[in-house]
Amino acid sequence: xxxxxxxxxxxxxxxxxxxxxxxxxxxxxxxxxxxxxxxxxxxxxxxxxxxxxxxxxxxxxxxxxxxxxxxxxxxxxxxxxxxxxxxxxxxxxxxxxxxxxxxxxxxxxxxxxxxxxxxxxxxxxxxxxxxxxxxxxxxxxxxxxxxxxxxxxxxxxxxxxxxxxxxxxxxxxxxxxxxxxxxxxxxxxxxxxxxxxxxxxxxxxxxxxxxxxxxxxxxxxxxxxxxxxxxxxxxxxxxxxxxxxxxxxxxxxxxxxxxxxxxxxxxxxxxxxxxxxxxxxxxxxxxxxxxxxxxxxxxxxxxxxxxxxxxxxxxxxxxxxxxxxxxxxxxxxxxxxxxx
Amino acid sequence: xxxxxxxxxxxxxxxxxxxxxxxxxxxxxxxxxxxxxxxxxxxxxxxxxxxxxxxxxxxxxxxxxxxxxxxxxxxxxxxxxxxxxxxxxxxxxxxxxxxxxxxxxxxxxxxxxxxxxxxxxxxxxxxxxxxxxxxxxxxxxxxxxxxxxxxxxxxxxxxxxxxxxxxxxxxxxxxxxxxxxxxxxxxxxxxxxxxxxxxxxxxxxxxxxxxxxxxxxxxxxx
Numbered sequence: 001x002x003x004x005x006x007x008x009x010x011x012x013x014x015x016x017x018x019x020x021x022x023x024x025x026x027x028x029x030x031x032x033x034x035x036x037x038x039x040x041x042x043x044x045x046x047x048x049x050x051x052x053x054x055x056x057x058x059x060x061x062x063x064x065x066x067x068x069x070x071x072x073x074x075x076x077x078x079x080x081x082x083x084x085x086x087x088x089x090x091x092x093x094x095x096x097x098x099x100x101x102x103x104x105x106x107x108x109x110x111x112x113x114x115x116x117x118x119x120x121x122x123x124x125x126x127x128x129x130x131x132x133x134x135x136x137x138x139x140x141x142x143x144x145x146x147x148x149x150x151x152x153x154x155x156x157x158x159x160x161x162x163x164x165x166x167x168x169x170x171x172x173x174x175x176x177x178x179x180x181x182x183x184x185x186x187x188x189x190x191x192x193x194x195x196x197x198x199x200x201x202x203x204x205x206x207x208x209x210x211x212x213x214x215x216x217x218x219x220x221x222x223x224x225x226x227x228x229x230x231x232x233x234x235x236x237x238x239x240x241x242x243x244x245x246x247x248x249x250x251x252x253x254x255x256x257x258x259x260x261x262x263x264x265x266x267x268x269x270x271x272x273x274x275x276x277x278x279x280x281x282x283x284x285x286x287x288x289x290x291x292x293x294x295x296x297x298x299x300x301x302x303x304x305x306x307x308x309x310x311x312x313x314x315x316x317x318x319x320x321x322x323x324x325x326x327x328x329x330x331x332x333x334x335x336x337x338x339x340x
Numbered sequence: 341x342x343x344x345x346x347x348x349x350x351x352x353x354x355x356x357x358x359x360x361x362x363x364x365x366x367x368x369x370x371x372x373x374x375x376x377x378x379x380x381x382x383x384x385x386x387x388x389x390x391x392x393x394x395x396x397x398x399x400x401x402x403x404x405x406x407x408x409x410x411x412x413x414x415x416x417x418x419x420x421x422x423x424x425x426x427x428x429x430x431x432x433x434x435x436x437x438x439x440x441x442x443x444x445x446x447x448x449x450x451x452x453x454x455x456x457x458x459x460x461x462x463x464x465x466x467x468x469x470x471x472x473x474x475x476x477x478x479x480x481x482x483x484x485x486x487x488x489x490x491x492x493x494x495x496x497x498x499x500x501x502x503x504x505x506x507x508x509x510x511x512x513x514x515x516x517x518x519x520x521x522x523x524x525x526x527x528x529x530x531x532x533x534x535x536x537x538x539x540x541x542x543x544x545x546x547x548x549x550x551x552x553x554x555x556x557x558x559x560x561x562x
Contacts, residue, residue, distance in 0.1 A: 081471060082473040094486070096562050105474075
């Protein structure tokens with residue numbers, strides 16, 4: 001388990017202080033694929049580097065399996081780093097070593113015996129499906145293959161934590177998918193805890209079981225991925241989700257102030273009931289359906305429906321009450337809070 | 341036709357000894373300056389505040405030393421190190437003695453080139469090595485040196501060519517070599533054919549060095 005406790009980091013310039021991270025708290029359980037999503041400049045790169053102390057936090061601590069790594073001296077820290085693999089957006093392979101020698105690097109560093117290294121390298125090449133590229137140099141590989149080598153290298157010294165720094169941002173969509181599948185497989189088969197930072201929503205949707213949204217150095221929202229996606233509350237989260245059901249809504253919505261706009265979220269259990277027709281029958285409210293969209297997060301789906309309700313204020317209240325009773329997540333859309 | 345033949349014959353007789361002297365000075369000075377300049381350059385690069393071995397005051401001292409040595413004109417440096425040459429090789433002037441100022445002039449040059457080669461490496465590969473638990477020594481020998489090698493080789497090529505031109509200057513004060521030949525016969529002895537011949541030979545050497553340097557650079561680049 002990895003706990004980030006009250007972590008802050010400021011960069012002190014000559015005449016100004018930039019607070020890159022403000023009081024971050026995270027709890028990553030063993031076996032999680034934990035996603036941290038944020039726009040560029042939000043502080044996610046700094047945050048992930050604090051976890052293996054490539055960046056020194058200004059205050060706070062990182063506790064891995066009960067051990068506060070901020071208290072570790074140099075040599076001990078180097079040992080802990082060998083347990084924490086890391087992969088990068090730009091792969092960062094050594095250009096003058098072939099694949100096998102790149103994967104061997106962390107093993108050489110930790111003083112492994114030559115024969116053990118050879119054996120382990122072959123195992124890892126098989127794990128990432130690059131047995132035939134053993135003696136190829138990075139310049140001869142595609143982006144996806146380079147990232148596979150990087151993953152093999154990161155896991156070489158039996159890491160049980162893998163940090164991914166925008167690992168798929170430089171890859172095309174289909175390569176991204178295959179790398180994510182590999183990460184998922186590694187997580188499932190070897191029980192490796194994965195912490196990844198990204199600005200790509202698809203990455204989170206595809207593999208993360210938990211997610212934290214970071215904005216301007218603060219975690220603004222965190223939780224299980226499906227929950228967070230189906231019921232986003234912070235504007236930044238909403239922006240990331242880029243709610244398709246809202247596209248065009250404001251264009252449609254007239255200046256008629258007597259009607260109200262609502263966004264309904266149907267989670268799995270409520271998705272199969274004819275809620276809208278019953279709503280009309282029971283309360284007599286006027287319903288105008290404006291937009292609808294169904295999203296899929298890791299095999300679970302949820303629907304969003306934007307409706308316009310009109311009627312007497314009592315009728316509107318009843319209608320609202322009814323929707324809440326039906327276990328729908330109801331949000332009133334107010335124009336000045338519009339999310340694009 | 342006969343005249344040209346005679347000139348060639350004369351050059352063939354005059355040239356070998358100074359040519360060997362030049363090669364001897366340049367090769368020795370290159371070897372020593374690379375030997376001392378490379379560690380100096382690496383130390384300067386990695387001791388910077390944001391690099392893997394931050395040592396602010398050491399970095400300042402190294403930079404100052406390199407700058408001082410680089411700002412001395414070679415012709416003055418040559419004379420200034422006479423006592424040191426005497427101490428190291430037992431003579432103030434002569435071909436072997438000239439290796440001392442040549443090396444001293446080239447060390448800071450090599451150091452700056454190596455420093456630049458190290459600094460132009462992407463920080464990502466160093467960060468990756470750090471993330472794998474490599475220590476400073478391992479990063480220098482397993483990451484920085486091999487990755488910067490092609491660029492360092494380009495730098496050495498440049499150094500050799502510079503040393504060829506410096507060695508001609510060393511010739512002026514008793515270092516021997518092609519420079520000495522050109523000055524004595526060509527300038528003082530009014531034998532323009534020797535002067536032109538020397539220039540052509542120097543030109544060929546420089547071309548060869550550059551060609552070889554580029555070849556090695558390309559081979560190293562993956």
